[in-house]
Amino acid sequence: MQLIVDSVLSSPDPVHLLALGPLTNVARALALEPDIGARIASITIMGGAVDVNGSVSPGYAAEWNLWVDPAAANAVLASGVDITLVPLDATNDVPATRFFVESLEEHSVTSEANLVYDYFAASPQNLDGGSYFFWDPLAAVVMVEPDAVDMEQRTVAVLDGPGGRQGAVIETSDGVEVTVATSADRRRFEEVFLSGLNGGDPVTIEIPKPDLTVTFTGDGCVFEGSTTYQGTEETTRVVVRIVNDSEKPVELASGLHEGVSWEELEEYVADIDSVTEPPSFWEQTGAPDTSWRIDHRRADDCGARPRPGTARPGLSERG
Numbered sequence: 001m002q003l004i005v006d007s008v009l010s011s012p013d014p015v016h017l018l019a020l021g022p023l024t025n026v027a028r029a030l031a032l033e034p035d036i037g038a039r040i041a042s043i044t045i046m047g048g049a050v051d052v053n054g055s056v057s058p059g060y061a062a063e064w065n066l067w068v069d070p071a072a073a074n075a076v077l078a079s080g081v082d083i084t085l086v087p088l089d090a091t092n093d094v095p096a097t098r099f100f101v102e103s104l105e106e107h108s109v110t111s112e113a114n115l116v117y118d119y120f121a122a123s124p125q126n127l128d129g130g131s132y133f134f135w136d137p138l139a140a141v142v143m144v145e146p147d148a149v150d151m152e153q154r155t156v157a158v159l160d161g162p163g164g165r166q167g168a169v170i171e172t173s174d175g176v177e178v179t180v181a182t183s184a185d186r187r188r189f190e191e192v193f194l195s196g197l198n199g200g201d202p203v204t205i206e207i208p209k210p211d212l213t214v215t216f217t218g219d220g221c222v223f224e225g226s227t228t229y230q231g232t233e234e235t236t237r238v239v240v241r242i243v244n245d246s247e248k249p250v251e252l253a254s255g256l257h258e259g260v261s262w263e264e265l266e267e268y269v270a271d272i273d274s275v276t277e278p279p280s281f282w283e284q285t286g287a288p289d290t291s292w293r294i295d296h297r298r299a300d301d302c303g304a305r306p307r308p309g310t311a312r313p314g315l316s317e318r319g
Contacts, residue, residue, distance in 0.1 A: 004029040014041035027072035046139035048087035059164040067167030090181035149181035210241035218246035
């Protein structure tokens with residue numbers, strides 16, 4: 001808090017502030033020294049979920065950063081400073097993938113780039129299963145390269161008080177007009193991010209096209225592409241893009257180990273409420289150890305049945 005105040009007051013130029021967590025410290029700094037608001041050119045905030053599901057259960061109405069302290073979020077919005085909100089609407093477009101890490105390995109000429117590469121090399125679970133996104137890096141990129149996202153002006157407020165929707169971003173005439181990043185250009189983001197990590201050297205990358213796109217509509221699923229791939233190695237790399245057009249969070253489980261039948265899987269699912277351990281054929285791919293205890297639906301509810309013995313996809317991405 002005091003660091004923010006001192007940094008703004010000592011700067012000869014207006015300050016552009018990047019907020020990557022709950023806004024408690026920013027709100028307190030503005031309350032402690034109201035005059036700093038006039039010396040802050042803009043605040044770019046990673047937080048919120050405007051037209052998409054949030055990240056906090058139950059309800060998934062709110063994103064975590066704003067859910068922690070919604071009163072502080074509203075105080076910052078009402079400060080009169082120009083606000084750019086980078087919510088999950090945009091960060092959902094920039095998953096962390098093995099393709100990015102391969103590009104990072106190819107373009108690592110600084111200690112900063114090597115540090116990020118070493119992080120992903122030490123935690124490969126963040127690259128599998130589509131569970132990790134470049135939330136904070138996208139906000140940082142937007143602050144210096146706003147053309148990496150599409151933006152709209154929205155009049156919003158953050159719900160404060162008891163109830164399952166605390167921290168949710170809502171559009172209301174009583175709110176504050178802010179700039180909202182509604183989607184992101186993944187290729188542009190990755191190039192700017194890699195360039196920044198490597199001292200500003202230009203970087204050109206290619207984004208692989210999905211082999212299969214699965215769209216959840218709320219009533220079922222729509223498949224674009226093949227749903228079966230025969231592996232020639234232990235794992236065949238298949239890019240699966242997941243698009244959620246429903247109103248609820250979804251997960252995609254795909255493939256069976258060699259020798260495991262569809263009937264065995266159905267038998268296990270029938271008793272899932274009474275078991276305490278994952279099945280012997282479960283293989284963890286990038287989610288907490290408890291992720292096997294998820295609400296389940298039969299795969300053929302979405303119109304597809306996995307074929308025993310086929311290779312499981314080695315990479316999934318969220319759309």
